[in-house]
Amino acid sequence: MNERLYIVAYDISEPGRWRRIFKLMKGYGEWVQLSVFQCRLTPKQHAELVALLDGIINHVEDHIVLMDLGVADNVIPRVVSLGKAEFQVIEHEVIIV
Template sequence: MDEHLYIVTYDIADEKRWRAVFKIMKGYGEWLQLSVFQCRLSPRRHAELIELLTGAINHRQDHVLLMNLGPADKVDPRVVSLGKNFQAIDKVPLII
């Protein structure tokens, strides 16, 4: 599968919208810090996430950044992590 590794960060002005965005993100990635997620996304999941976030935010007050780090199986993120250990998200089997 053609998955890419993304870092998603957001600044949401309203607490209710912030909670909605947080709930969306929990379904798409791993929570790293307040308002920061690491996601491993196929093109389809990426498009779904964009659509959901577009509908959840106020485009004049809020800001969401999706940073594409490259192909998930080939990228080796170079991260300086102080405090908690940073681990790049691995591909895991999805059981339906």
């Protein structure tokens, strides 16, 4: 597929906006930590997500970073993960409708 792997991290100053961002992100990726998600996105999904996030945040108070790690099926992340959960790259899932 044409998916790229992204790490999305955000710092949202207002709890209501933070909850809206969190709920939105759950539809696009896997929750890694409090304000960090791992997402496999096509170019269209990436554009949609950026547009939706842009419409929610306060551009003076909030900050979101989308880090492109490369083609999702070819990414070999070099991650140090300490504590209760080991970091694992999300795999492509087949969805049958």
